[in-house]
Amino acid sequence: MADTAVKEIKEKKPLLGKKERKLLLDPLNDNNPITVQVLGICSALAVTSMVLPSVVMAVAVTFVTAFSNLFVSLLRRKIPKQVRMIAQLVIIAFLVTVVELLLKAYNYPVYKQLSVYIGLIITNCIVMGRLEAFAMANKPWPAFLDGIGNGLGYGAILIGVSVIRELFGKGSLFAGTPIALNIIGPTSDYWINTTTNPWFSWYVNNNLMVLPVAAMFIIGIFIWVQRTVNPKLVDAS
Protein backbone atom coordinates (compact mmCIF):
# COMPACT_ATOMS: atom_id res chain seq x y z
CA MET A 1 0.00 0.00 0.00
CA ALA A 2 1.35 3.38 -0.94
CA ASP A 3 2.35 5.29 2.09
CA THR A 4 1.25 8.86 1.52
CA ALA A 5 2.76 10.12 4.71
CA VAL A 6 6.03 11.78 4.00
CA LYS A 7 8.71 10.17 5.99
CA GLU A 8 10.78 12.88 7.48
CA ILE A 9 14.37 12.05 6.84
CA LYS A 10 16.18 13.02 9.98
CA GLU A 11 19.17 14.93 8.73
CA LYS A 12 22.28 13.76 10.47
CA LYS A 13 24.18 16.82 11.63
CA PRO A 14 27.94 16.51 11.25
CA LEU A 15 29.98 16.84 14.42
CA LEU A 16 32.17 19.64 13.14
CA GLY A 17 30.48 20.94 10.02
CA LYS A 18 30.47 24.51 8.76
CA LYS A 19 27.89 25.71 11.27
CA GLU A 20 29.68 24.04 14.11
CA ARG A 21 33.02 25.53 13.19
CA LYS A 22 31.34 28.93 13.04
CA LEU A 23 30.19 28.46 16.63
CA LEU A 24 33.77 27.83 17.67
CA LEU A 25 35.44 30.55 15.64
CA ASP A 26 32.97 33.47 15.69
CA PRO A 27 33.55 34.32 19.35
CA LEU A 28 37.25 34.60 18.67
CA ASN A 29 36.76 37.65 16.49
CA ASP A 30 33.40 38.69 15.06
CA ASN A 31 31.45 37.92 18.21
CA ASN A 32 34.10 38.16 20.90
CA PRO A 33 32.47 38.08 24.34
CA ILE A 34 34.69 40.82 25.75
CA THR A 35 35.31 43.19 22.87
CA VAL A 36 32.05 42.79 20.95
CA GLN A 37 29.44 41.48 23.38
CA VAL A 38 31.12 43.51 26.17
CA LEU A 39 30.65 40.80 28.79
CA GLY A 40 33.00 39.46 31.45
CA ILE A 41 34.96 42.70 31.72
CA CYS A 42 35.29 42.55 35.51
CA SER A 43 37.47 39.47 35.63
CA ALA A 44 39.36 40.67 32.57
CA LEU A 45 40.45 43.69 34.60
CA ALA A 46 41.17 41.79 37.80
CA VAL A 47 43.24 38.74 36.90
CA THR A 48 45.24 39.96 33.92
CA SER A 49 48.17 41.48 35.83
CA MET A 50 50.10 38.30 35.06
CA VAL A 51 49.87 35.65 32.36
CA LEU A 52 49.61 32.54 34.54
CA PRO A 53 46.40 33.46 36.41
CA SER A 54 44.90 34.64 33.12
CA VAL A 55 45.50 31.27 31.48
CA VAL A 56 44.03 29.41 34.44
CA MET A 57 41.03 31.74 34.50
CA ALA A 58 40.47 31.28 30.76
CA VAL A 59 40.52 27.50 31.12
CA ALA A 60 38.14 27.65 34.10
CA VAL A 61 35.68 29.96 32.35
CA THR A 62 35.77 27.87 29.16
CA PHE A 63 35.01 24.74 31.19
CA VAL A 64 32.15 26.39 33.08
CA THR A 65 30.60 28.07 30.02
CA ALA A 66 30.81 24.96 27.86
CA PHE A 67 29.36 22.56 30.41
CA SER A 68 26.70 24.90 31.75
CA ASN A 69 25.63 25.50 28.14
CA LEU A 70 25.50 21.74 27.69
CA PHE A 71 23.49 21.00 30.83
CA VAL A 72 21.07 23.88 30.36
CA SER A 73 20.54 22.91 26.73
CA LEU A 74 19.83 19.31 27.74
CA LEU A 75 17.27 20.57 30.28
CA ARG A 76 15.96 23.47 28.22
CA ARG A 77 12.49 22.04 27.72
CA LYS A 78 12.27 20.78 31.28
CA ILE A 79 13.20 23.92 33.21
CA PRO A 80 10.04 25.72 34.39
CA LYS A 81 10.18 29.34 33.30
CA GLN A 82 9.30 30.57 36.76
CA VAL A 83 12.62 29.26 38.10
CA ARG A 84 14.65 29.61 34.94
CA MET A 85 17.35 31.91 36.29
CA ILE A 86 17.57 30.11 39.61
CA ALA A 87 18.06 26.78 37.89
CA GLN A 88 20.74 28.32 35.66
CA LEU A 89 22.52 29.74 38.70
CA VAL A 90 22.46 26.37 40.47
CA ILE A 91 24.09 24.73 37.46
CA ILE A 92 26.71 27.47 37.13
CA ALA A 93 27.49 27.40 40.86
CA PHE A 94 27.79 23.61 40.71
CA LEU A 95 30.36 23.76 37.92
CA VAL A 96 32.36 26.57 39.53
CA THR A 97 32.51 24.63 42.79
CA VAL A 98 33.78 21.62 40.87
CA VAL A 99 36.56 23.79 39.43
CA GLU A 100 37.40 25.13 42.88
CA LEU A 101 37.53 21.67 44.48
CA LEU A 102 39.70 20.29 41.67
CA LEU A 103 42.10 23.24 41.87
CA LYS A 104 42.38 22.91 45.63
CA ALA A 105 43.29 19.24 45.27
CA TYR A 106 45.53 19.29 42.20
CA ASN A 107 47.12 22.75 41.99
CA TYR A 108 47.05 24.44 45.37
CA PRO A 109 49.47 27.33 44.60
CA VAL A 110 47.29 28.48 41.68
CA TYR A 111 44.18 28.07 43.84
CA LYS A 112 45.76 30.38 46.42
CA GLN A 113 46.67 32.93 43.80
CA LEU A 114 43.21 33.02 42.21
CA SER A 115 41.15 32.37 45.36
CA VAL A 116 38.36 34.94 45.14
CA TYR A 117 38.29 35.16 41.35
CA ILE A 118 37.38 31.52 40.78
CA GLY A 119 34.26 31.93 42.91
CA LEU A 120 33.44 35.09 40.97
CA ILE A 121 33.10 33.09 37.75
CA ILE A 122 29.57 32.46 39.00
CA THR A 123 28.86 36.14 38.43
CA ASN A 124 30.72 36.31 35.11
CA CYS A 125 28.22 37.73 32.64
CA ILE A 126 29.54 35.60 29.80
CA VAL A 127 28.30 32.39 31.39
CA MET A 128 24.77 33.57 32.13
CA GLY A 129 24.78 35.60 28.91
CA ARG A 130 25.38 32.56 26.70
CA LEU A 131 22.88 30.46 28.63
CA GLU A 132 20.16 32.98 27.93
CA ALA A 133 21.23 33.90 24.41
CA PHE A 134 22.04 30.44 23.11
CA ALA A 135 21.70 27.39 25.31
CA MET A 136 18.02 27.94 26.13
CA ALA A 137 17.16 27.79 22.43
CA ASN A 138 19.61 25.38 20.90
CA LYS A 139 20.60 21.73 20.88
CA PRO A 140 23.19 20.36 23.32
CA TRP A 141 26.13 19.83 20.96
CA PRO A 142 25.95 23.29 19.32
CA ALA A 143 25.46 24.79 22.79
CA PHE A 144 28.54 23.01 24.05
CA LEU A 145 30.57 24.27 21.09
CA ASP A 146 29.25 27.79 21.60
CA GLY A 147 30.42 27.59 25.20
CA ILE A 148 33.89 26.50 24.15
CA GLY A 149 34.06 29.17 21.46
CA ASN A 150 33.12 31.95 23.88
CA GLY A 151 35.54 30.61 26.45
CA LEU A 152 38.32 30.68 23.89
CA GLY A 153 37.40 34.20 22.77
CA TYR A 154 37.50 35.33 26.38
CA GLY A 155 40.79 33.51 26.88
CA ALA A 156 42.35 35.12 23.81
CA ILE A 157 41.62 38.61 25.11
CA LEU A 158 42.73 37.74 28.63
CA ILE A 159 46.04 36.36 27.43
CA GLY A 160 46.55 39.32 25.09
CA VAL A 161 45.99 41.81 27.90
CA SER A 162 48.04 39.89 30.45
CA VAL A 163 51.03 39.55 28.12
CA ILE A 164 51.13 43.34 27.72
CA ARG A 165 50.54 44.01 31.40
CA GLU A 166 53.07 41.53 32.71
CA LEU A 167 55.72 42.48 30.15
CA PHE A 168 55.54 46.22 30.76
CA GLY A 169 54.48 46.07 34.37
CA LYS A 170 56.93 43.50 35.69
CA GLY A 171 59.35 42.84 32.84
CA SER A 172 58.61 39.13 32.78
CA LEU A 173 56.35 36.63 31.05
CA PHE A 174 54.82 33.46 32.49
CA ALA A 175 56.27 34.23 35.92
CA GLY A 176 55.42 31.46 38.33
CA THR A 177 55.56 28.71 35.71
CA PRO A 178 58.41 26.42 34.68
CA ILE A 179 58.70 28.43 31.45
CA ALA A 180 59.04 31.80 33.19
CA LEU A 181 60.92 34.36 31.12
CA ASN A 182 62.55 37.25 32.94
CA ILE A 183 63.02 39.72 30.14
CA ILE A 184 63.91 43.15 31.43
CA GLY A 185 64.71 44.23 34.95
CA PRO A 186 67.18 45.71 37.38
CA THR A 187 69.08 42.56 38.31
CA SER A 188 71.09 39.88 36.58
CA ASP A 189 68.11 37.49 36.71
CA TYR A 190 66.77 39.25 33.62
CA TRP A 191 67.88 38.92 29.98
CA ILE A 192 68.22 42.69 29.72
CA ASN A 193 69.77 43.98 32.91
CA THR A 194 68.82 47.64 33.13
CA THR A 195 71.47 48.37 35.75
CA THR A 196 74.37 47.24 33.57
CA ASN A 197 73.06 47.53 30.02
CA PRO A 198 73.90 51.00 28.60
CA TRP A 199 71.06 50.95 26.05
CA PHE A 200 68.35 50.38 28.66
CA SER A 201 69.53 52.11 31.80
CA TRP A 202 66.57 54.52 31.57
CA TYR A 203 64.00 51.71 31.62
CA VAL A 204 61.70 51.36 34.62
CA ASN A 205 58.71 49.08 34.94
CA ASN A 206 55.42 50.84 34.17
CA ASN A 207 53.62 50.75 37.51
CA LEU A 208 50.29 51.65 35.91
CA MET A 209 50.28 48.28 34.15
CA VAL A 210 50.07 46.58 37.50
CA LEU A 211 46.71 48.20 38.28
CA PRO A 212 43.36 47.06 36.77
CA VAL A 213 42.98 50.49 35.16
CA ALA A 214 45.63 49.55 32.62
CA ALA A 215 43.52 46.56 31.54
CA MET A 216 40.66 48.94 30.87
CA PHE A 217 42.83 51.04 28.57
CA ILE A 218 44.25 47.99 26.80
CA ILE A 219 40.83 46.44 26.22
CA GLY A 220 39.60 49.80 24.92
CA ILE A 221 42.47 49.83 22.46
CA PHE A 222 41.72 46.25 21.42
CA ILE A 223 38.09 47.20 20.74
CA TRP A 224 39.20 50.21 18.74
CA VAL A 225 41.66 48.22 16.63
CA GLN A 226 39.19 45.39 16.09
CA ARG A 227 36.43 47.73 14.96
CA THR A 228 38.77 49.41 12.51
CA VAL A 229 40.28 46.27 11.02
CA ASN A 230 37.29 43.90 10.97
CA PRO A 231 34.96 44.90 8.13
CA LYS A 232 31.96 43.28 9.78
CA LEU A 233 32.33 45.46 12.84
CA VAL A 234 33.06 48.82 11.26
CA ASP A 235 30.30 51.28 12.10
CA ALA A 236 28.17 51.95 9.04
CA SER A 237 28.29 55.72 9.56
Add this chain to the structure above:
Amino acid sequence: MNNRYIIVFTFLLTSVVALSLTMLRQATEPLAEKNEELFTKKAILSAVAKYLPKGKDLNTMSPDDVLSFFDNQVQAIVVDASGKIIRQEGGDEIDVAKVWKEPAQEREMPVFIYDNAGKKYYIFPLRGKGLWDDIWGYVALDSDLNTLVGVSFDHKGETPGLGAEIKDNPHFAEQFAGKQIFDEQGQFVSVVLKKGGAAPGDKHAVDAITGATLTSNGVTQMLKTGLGWYLPYIQSVKKTQG
Protein backbone atom coordinates in the same frame (compact mmCIF):
# COMPACT_ATOMS: atom_id res chain seq x y z
CA MET B 1 3.89 23.43 33.96
CA ASN B 2 2.01 23.23 37.20
CA ASN B 3 3.27 24.07 40.66
CA ARG B 4 3.92 20.46 41.61
CA TYR B 5 6.23 20.04 38.62
CA ILE B 6 8.16 23.18 39.56
CA ILE B 7 8.65 21.99 43.12
CA VAL B 8 9.70 18.49 42.12
CA PHE B 9 12.06 19.80 39.44
CA THR B 10 13.76 22.28 41.76
CA PHE B 11 14.03 19.69 44.52
CA LEU B 12 15.58 17.11 42.16
CA LEU B 13 18.01 19.59 40.60
CA THR B 14 19.32 20.89 43.92
CA SER B 15 19.52 17.38 45.40
CA VAL B 16 21.55 16.02 42.50
CA VAL B 17 23.87 19.02 42.61
CA ALA B 18 24.29 18.90 46.38
CA LEU B 19 24.94 15.16 46.36
CA SER B 20 27.55 15.27 43.60
CA LEU B 21 29.37 18.20 45.18
CA THR B 22 29.47 16.45 48.54
CA MET B 23 30.90 13.31 46.95
CA LEU B 24 33.49 15.27 45.02
CA ARG B 25 34.50 17.21 48.09
CA GLN B 26 34.90 14.05 50.16
CA ALA B 27 36.97 12.49 47.43
CA THR B 28 39.31 15.46 47.16
CA GLU B 29 39.44 16.43 50.83
CA PRO B 30 42.55 14.42 51.79
CA LEU B 31 44.49 15.89 48.87
CA ALA B 32 43.30 19.42 49.59
CA GLU B 33 44.19 19.18 53.28
CA LYS B 34 47.64 17.83 52.52
CA ASN B 35 48.17 20.68 50.06
CA GLU B 36 47.14 23.24 52.63
CA GLU B 37 49.44 21.73 55.24
CA LEU B 38 52.29 21.66 52.75
CA PHE B 39 51.69 25.28 51.78
CA THR B 40 51.74 26.48 55.39
CA LYS B 41 54.75 24.42 56.43
CA LYS B 42 56.67 25.57 53.37
CA ALA B 43 55.89 29.17 54.30
CA ILE B 44 57.20 28.57 57.82
CA LEU B 45 60.37 26.86 56.58
CA SER B 46 61.05 29.57 54.01
CA ALA B 47 61.85 31.92 56.89
CA VAL B 48 64.85 29.65 57.57
CA ALA B 49 65.38 28.61 53.94
CA LYS B 50 69.05 29.57 54.06
CA TYR B 51 69.69 27.39 57.08
CA LEU B 52 68.36 24.08 55.84
CA PRO B 53 70.84 21.18 55.78
CA LYS B 54 73.03 20.91 52.70
CA GLY B 55 71.24 19.45 49.73
CA LYS B 56 67.80 20.43 50.96
CA ASP B 57 66.19 23.18 48.90
CA LEU B 58 62.55 24.13 49.46
CA ASN B 59 62.10 24.57 45.72
CA THR B 60 63.17 21.04 44.86
CA MET B 61 61.99 19.02 47.83
CA SER B 62 59.02 16.75 47.26
CA PRO B 63 55.85 17.35 49.29
CA ASP B 64 56.40 14.27 51.44
CA ASP B 65 60.00 15.36 51.93
CA VAL B 66 58.93 18.77 53.22
CA LEU B 67 56.31 17.32 55.56
CA SER B 68 58.59 14.69 57.06
CA PHE B 69 61.43 17.21 57.39
CA PHE B 70 59.08 19.50 59.29
CA ASP B 71 57.90 16.68 61.54
CA ASN B 72 61.44 15.64 62.37
CA GLN B 73 63.29 18.93 62.66
CA VAL B 74 60.67 21.41 63.80
CA GLN B 75 59.00 21.41 67.18
CA ALA B 76 55.70 23.27 67.19
CA ILE B 77 55.17 24.38 70.78
CA VAL B 78 52.32 26.51 72.10
CA VAL B 79 52.85 29.44 74.46
CA ASP B 80 50.44 31.75 76.22
CA ALA B 81 50.50 35.53 76.64
CA SER B 82 52.62 35.32 79.80
CA GLY B 83 55.32 33.37 77.96
CA LYS B 84 54.60 30.03 79.58
CA ILE B 85 54.82 26.93 77.39
CA ILE B 86 51.37 25.37 77.49
CA ARG B 87 52.05 22.47 75.15
CA GLN B 88 55.21 20.94 73.70
CA GLU B 89 53.50 20.09 70.41
CA GLY B 90 50.42 20.80 68.35
CA GLY B 91 51.45 24.33 67.41
CA ASP B 92 51.11 23.48 63.74
CA GLU B 93 47.42 22.73 64.14
CA ILE B 94 46.53 26.13 65.54
CA ASP B 95 44.57 28.57 63.38
CA VAL B 96 46.73 31.65 63.86
CA ALA B 97 44.15 33.96 62.30
CA LYS B 98 41.67 32.99 65.01
CA VAL B 99 44.20 33.36 67.81
CA TRP B 100 45.03 36.92 66.79
CA LYS B 101 41.42 37.94 67.38
CA GLU B 102 41.26 36.56 70.91
CA PRO B 103 41.84 38.56 74.10
CA ALA B 104 45.32 38.20 75.62
CA GLN B 105 44.46 35.81 78.39
CA GLU B 106 42.91 33.29 76.00
CA ARG B 107 45.61 33.35 73.34
CA GLU B 108 47.49 30.16 72.58
CA MET B 109 50.26 31.13 70.22
CA PRO B 110 52.44 28.66 68.30
CA VAL B 111 56.22 28.94 68.16
CA PHE B 112 58.16 26.78 65.73
CA ILE B 113 61.58 25.76 66.97
CA TYR B 114 63.77 24.52 64.16
CA ASP B 115 66.65 22.38 65.29
CA ASN B 116 69.56 22.19 62.85
CA ALA B 117 72.13 19.81 64.34
CA GLY B 118 71.77 21.29 67.80
CA LYS B 119 71.47 24.95 66.75
CA LYS B 120 68.00 26.28 67.41
CA TYR B 121 66.08 28.82 65.35
CA TYR B 122 62.82 30.29 66.63
CA ILE B 123 60.08 30.97 64.08
CA PHE B 124 57.16 33.21 65.15
CA PRO B 125 53.91 33.43 63.16
CA LEU B 126 52.47 36.94 62.94
CA ARG B 127 49.32 38.53 61.54
CA GLY B 128 48.43 42.08 60.66
CA LYS B 129 46.51 44.39 58.35
CA GLY B 130 47.79 45.60 55.01
CA LEU B 131 46.18 48.23 52.83
CA TRP B 132 43.25 46.19 51.57
CA ASP B 133 43.04 43.12 53.76
CA ASP B 134 44.96 40.77 56.08
CA ILE B 135 48.69 40.22 55.86
CA TRP B 136 50.66 37.59 57.72
CA GLY B 137 54.08 36.05 57.91
CA TYR B 138 56.77 34.22 59.82
CA VAL B 139 59.81 35.78 61.45
CA ALA B 140 62.76 33.52 62.26
CA LEU B 141 65.14 34.54 65.03
CA ASP B 142 68.60 33.14 65.67
CA SER B 143 69.32 31.30 68.91
CA ASP B 144 70.15 34.66 70.52
CA LEU B 145 66.45 35.49 70.08
CA ASN B 146 67.49 38.91 68.86
CA THR B 147 68.88 38.63 65.36
CA LEU B 148 66.57 37.86 62.45
CA VAL B 149 67.73 35.11 60.12
CA GLY B 150 64.83 35.30 57.71
CA VAL B 151 61.21 36.24 57.10
CA SER B 152 58.38 35.09 54.87
CA PHE B 153 55.27 37.15 54.20
CA ASP B 154 51.90 36.60 52.54
CA HIS B 155 48.75 38.62 52.05
CA LYS B 156 45.13 38.30 51.03
CA GLY B 157 44.59 41.18 48.66
CA GLU B 158 47.50 43.58 48.39
CA THR B 159 48.19 45.20 45.03
CA PRO B 160 50.47 43.23 42.72
CA GLY B 161 53.69 45.15 42.12
CA LEU B 162 53.13 47.28 45.20
CA GLY B 163 51.96 45.79 48.51
CA ALA B 164 52.19 42.29 47.08
CA GLU B 165 55.95 42.72 46.84
CA ILE B 166 56.17 41.68 50.48
CA LYS B 167 55.55 38.20 49.12
CA ASP B 168 56.61 38.30 45.48
CA ASN B 169 59.94 40.10 45.80
CA PRO B 170 62.68 37.96 47.36
CA HIS B 171 64.89 41.03 47.81
CA PHE B 172 62.36 42.53 50.19
CA ALA B 173 62.58 39.54 52.54
CA GLU B 174 66.38 39.36 52.23
CA GLN B 175 66.72 42.82 53.80
CA PHE B 176 65.61 41.49 57.17
CA ALA B 177 68.48 39.06 57.64
CA GLY B 178 70.86 40.36 60.30
CA LYS B 179 68.48 42.97 61.71
CA GLN B 180 67.88 42.94 65.45
CA ILE B 181 64.78 43.44 67.54
CA PHE B 182 66.53 44.55 70.75
CA ASP B 183 68.72 47.66 70.86
CA GLU B 184 72.10 48.08 72.58
CA GLN B 185 70.37 48.74 75.90
CA GLY B 186 68.28 45.55 75.62
CA GLN B 187 65.07 47.45 74.86
CA PHE B 188 62.61 45.88 72.41
CA VAL B 189 62.52 48.14 69.33
CA SER B 190 61.42 45.61 66.68
CA VAL B 191 62.26 46.28 63.03
CA VAL B 192 60.60 49.16 61.16
CA LEU B 193 60.09 49.71 57.44
CA LYS B 194 61.42 53.19 56.69
CA LYS B 195 59.85 55.21 53.89
CA GLY B 196 62.59 56.58 51.70
CA GLY B 197 64.99 53.88 52.73
CA ALA B 198 66.71 52.78 55.90
CA ALA B 199 70.06 54.31 56.81
CA PRO B 200 72.89 51.91 55.96
CA GLY B 201 74.07 50.17 59.11
CA ASP B 202 70.74 50.68 60.87
CA LYS B 203 70.13 47.36 62.59
CA HIS B 204 66.51 48.10 63.32
CA ALA B 205 65.15 49.31 59.99
CA VAL B 206 64.71 48.14 56.41
CA ASP B 207 63.54 49.94 53.25
CA ALA B 208 59.79 50.28 52.90
CA ILE B 209 58.28 49.46 49.50
CA THR B 210 58.06 52.48 47.21
CA GLY B 211 54.44 53.21 46.41
CA ALA B 212 53.23 50.82 49.10
CA THR B 213 53.49 52.96 52.19
CA LEU B 214 50.36 51.67 53.87
CA THR B 215 51.24 48.03 53.33
CA SER B 216 54.75 48.75 54.64
CA ASN B 217 53.27 50.44 57.69
CA GLY B 218 51.08 47.39 58.16
CA VAL B 219 54.18 45.18 58.20
CA THR B 220 55.92 47.47 60.70
CA GLN B 221 52.87 47.34 62.95
CA MET B 222 52.53 43.58 62.55
CA LEU B 223 56.14 43.05 63.61
CA LYS B 224 55.91 45.41 66.58
CA THR B 225 52.62 44.08 67.93
CA GLY B 226 53.14 40.40 67.12
CA LEU B 227 56.70 40.11 68.37
CA GLY B 228 55.58 42.17 71.34
CA TRP B 229 53.07 39.46 72.25
CA TYR B 230 55.85 36.88 72.17
CA LEU B 231 58.18 39.00 74.32
CA PRO B 232 57.38 37.24 77.62
CA TYR B 233 58.28 33.90 76.02
CA ILE B 234 61.38 35.34 74.33
CA GLN B 235 62.59 36.84 77.58
CA SER B 236 61.99 33.65 79.53
CA VAL B 237 64.07 31.65 77.04
CA LYS B 238 66.83 34.27 77.11
CA LYS B 239 66.90 33.99 80.90
CA THR B 240 67.44 30.22 80.77
CA GLN B 241 70.22 30.77 78.25
CA GLY B 242 71.98 32.78 80.95
